[in-house]
Amino acid sequence: MKFVDEYRDIKSVKVLSKQIEEIVTRPWSIMEICGGQTHTILKYGIEELLPKQITLLHGPGCPVCVTPLEQIDKAIAIASRSGVIFTSFGDMLRVPGSKDDLLSMKANGSDVRMVYSPLDAVKIAEENKDKKVVFFAVGFETTAPVNAISVVEAKRRGLKNFSILCSHVLVPPAIEALLSSEDCMIQGFLAAGHVCTVMGYEQYIPLAEKYRTPIVVTGFEPVDILQGILMSVKQLEEGRFEVENQYNRVVTKSGNQSAKKVLDTVFDTIDRKWRGIGTIPKSGYALKKSFQDFDSEKIFDVGTIEQNESPLCIAGEVLKGTKKPNECSAFGVLCKPEIPLGAPMVSTEGACAAYFHYGKNKSLNANSEIRV
Amino acid sequence: MNEEIKINLTAGFICPIPKSEYDKILLAHGGGGSLSHQLISKMFLPQFDNELLNAQHDSAIFTVGKNKFAFTTDSYVIQPIFFPGGDIGELAVNGTINDLAVSGAKPLYITTAFIIEEGLPIDNLWKIVLSMKEAAKKAGVLIVTGDTKVVERGKGDKIFINTSGIGIVEEGIDISPKNCREGDVIIINGSIADHGIAIMSARERLAFETEIISDTAPLNDLIRSVLSASKNVHVMRDPTRGGVASTLKEIAMTAQMGIEIDEAKIPIKEEVKGACEILGFDPLYIANEGKVIIFAAKEDEKKILSVMRAHQFGKESIVIGKVVKEHPGTVVMKTIIGSTRVVEMITGEQLPRIC
Incomplete structure (x- = not known):
């Protein structure tokens, strides 16, 4: 498949892996910020192709994983009301709140529907004027523009029964929070290619300078990831700390202007709580006053919900990259994808689920090299 | 005495699945993955406990007189009932035929039971009946008995079909996961994930440039020619729900052997690959309805591949x-x-x- 196969090409992979090995002289810890990248790293066994000096830390860039427990409980509270059609992207449905998840609400009789786009939810609202249709607007800068458009579109169509439960989070403040924390082990970042497709990478330049940390905007295929790592290692070895763009087939410095415009029209930047990490200043979006008729939290009075995570779950440390999923005592025993204790075990992009799914919980026989 | 009975009764009523996990059935319990597996191993097997069932084959294999038979059942609840490449009727016939065929049996007779939702256009039922007739004819089986129930509107989803089938296993044929041997080659008869993606696109009305067609097909004739060509076929499975990955994992666990596969060898159509990329699905876990995975001795690899490739449903057969x-x-x-x-x-x- 064009635009995919060439980035999964075994020859290019081997060349890059050799180049990394040739330039590395000492240990470096690099964090891939995005869950999609973590998924690729585990799915293709990329760590196997890296010299021992390179440690990959898996970052908090999985929207499912960082949506706080209270927000999921709010979603569940809204979904359980009669006359509500609750819509969401697929992998949010299985994330555990404090008691239930949205899929079990569906089994209990709530009208919970999976949609591929928030615009499908707008359509459902148009077709079901007697029902209140809610869309769970989660995600980073990637999903934010289309979620913003859903609100603009609902307003344009004069819909009174559509709203979004807004839980958007933003990447640069999270990078800053990680870099400024005392136990930070991150020496280089792979920034998320699709987030930068929307936003560009201007915002990252002051971060790289302030924290003297290289940031490489990186794509999602094996060749992208290895090239991103190579560029980071090169900077680290040479003592540089710049923002570089590996994903230049898609990303420009200033990003997608129309997407950014709609974000400015619809959202205000606010402080937001991240599951497992805590509140990060100016790290999320909320609907502007002019769109508050479409804000589920204003429409449904769900009260204040405060929740505590399972004491066994080390999701916070995993999301900060200070611990690997398989260093958790509950991993694979009390916490599995079908009975997750924390969100990173839910989405395939969550580091714990990726570790579980791709067999990082197994110690394979040393002689198991494949010769098919 | 009374005390003992009481204890036994209580034991019989304890749900063996820990309450903390699920107190209600979720869709995933029917998904062919680990939750389905849990229902089977923790609820059904211990309670229905018998030798034929415990073999956990696609069909139960038993002997009557001198003859060995295979017996299987499956229900079809697919939505939409008409999809690119087939419909629920054809699927219901082919599915049961394939379950028998992968057990090494020659399918003979099948039964069918319809659960129909009030309001289904009679024309839809007619189309389904005609395609079942055609599928049975193609596979050379007879539909010999059946049942019809109608449920109130809203209490079903248009139509559910159950089919059961019986077939005869020729002498000398013994197909079972426990037979797999070190060095066996693993062969598949063509591209994976076509069915699941065809259904998903139809269900969600996703429009791709090329229409993705379900691979539903009767595999009994293909399997028959494989079994005539080689006496060293050890295991066969049709990778339906849960896809190739779940099927292989299941065989590896039952046989307590290791399996190695080569991703580059696994055939996937470009358009299916594209759809999986867009949706974020792994084709290894997507359902197939016209595929068989065959484990056979390495020395028969060429023989088997050549008969498979000569068959209309095995042109792209390959060792994976x-x-x-x-x-x-x-x-x-x-x-x-x-x-x-x-x-x-x-x-x-x-x-x-x-x-």
Whole structure:
């Protein structure tokens, strides 16, 4: 498949892996910020192709994983009301709140529907004027523009029964929070290619300078990831700390202007709580006053919900990259994808689920090299 | 005495699945992955406990007089009932035929039971009946008995079909996961994930440039020619729900052997690959309805491949892996970039990713 196969090409992979090995002289810890990248790293066994000096830390860039427990409980509270059609992207449905998840609400009789786009939810609202249709607007800068458009579109169509439960989070403040924390082990970042497709990478330049940390905007295929790592290692070895763009087939410095415009029209930047990490200043979006008729939290009075995570779950440390999923005592025993204790075990992009799914919980026989 | 009976009764009523996990059935319990597996191993097997069932084959194999028979059943609840490449009727006939065929049996007779939702256009039922007739004719089986129930509108989803089938196993044929041997080659008869993606596109009305067609097909004739060509076929399975990954993992666990597969060898159509990329699905876990995975002795590889490739449902047959004695119970895949990874069973419904 064009635009995919060439980035999964075994020859290019081997060349890059050799180049990394040739330039590395000492240990470096690099964090891939995005869950999609973590998924690729585990799915293709990329760590196997890296010299021992390179440690990959898996970052908090999985929207499912960082949506706080209270927000999921709010979603569940809204979904359980009669006359509500609750819509969401697929992998949010299985994330555990404090008691239930949205899929079990569906089994209990709530009208919970999976949609591929928030615009499908707008359509459902148009077709079901007697029902209140809610869309769970989660995600980073990637999903934010289309979620913003859903609100603009609902307003344009004069819909009174559509709203979004807004839980958007933003990447640069999270990078800053990680870099400024005392136990930070991150020496280089792979920034998320699709987030930068929307936003560009201007915002990252002051971060790289302030924290003297290289940031490489990186794509999602094996060749992208290895090239991103190579560029980071090169900077680290040479003592540089710049923002570089590996994903230049898609990303420009200033990003997608129309997407950014709609974000400015619809959202205000606010402080937001991240599951497992805590509140990060100016790290999320909320609907502007002019769109508050479409804000589920204003429409449904769900009260204040405060929740505590399972004491066994080390999701916070995993999301900060200070611990690997398989260093958790509950991993694979009390916490599995079908009975997750924390969100990173839910989405395939969550580091714990990726570790579980791709067999990082197994110690394979040393002689198991494949010769098919 | 009374005390003893009481204890036994109580034991019979204790749900063996820990309450803390699920107190209600979720869709994933029917998804063919680890939750389905849990229902079977913790609820059905211990309670229905018998030798034929415990073999956990696609069909129960038993002997009457001198003859060995295979017996199987399956229900079809697919939505939409008409989809690119087939419909629920054809699927219901082919599915049961394939379950018998992969057990090494020649399918003879099948039964059908319809549960129809009030309001289904009679014309739809007629189309389904005609396509069942056609599918049975193609496969050379007879539909010999049936049942019809109608439920109130809203209490079903248009139409559910159950089919059961019986077939005869010729002498000398013994197909079972426990027969797989170190060095066996693993063959598949063509591209994976076509059915699941065809259904998904039709259900969600996703329009791709090329229409993706379900691979539903009767495999009994193909399998018959394989079994005539080789006496060294050890295991066969049709990778339906849960896909190729779950099927291989299941065989590895039952046989307590290791399986190694090569990602680059697994055939996937470009358009299916594209759809999986867009939706964030792994084709290894997507359902097939016209595919068979065959484990056979390495020395018969060429013979088997040549008869398969000569058959209309096996033109793209290819070896995708082999059986090893290392890492028993585990499936390991060599990825297209040359690294290795473990392939696990699916754990719930595959859900489209956010981004």
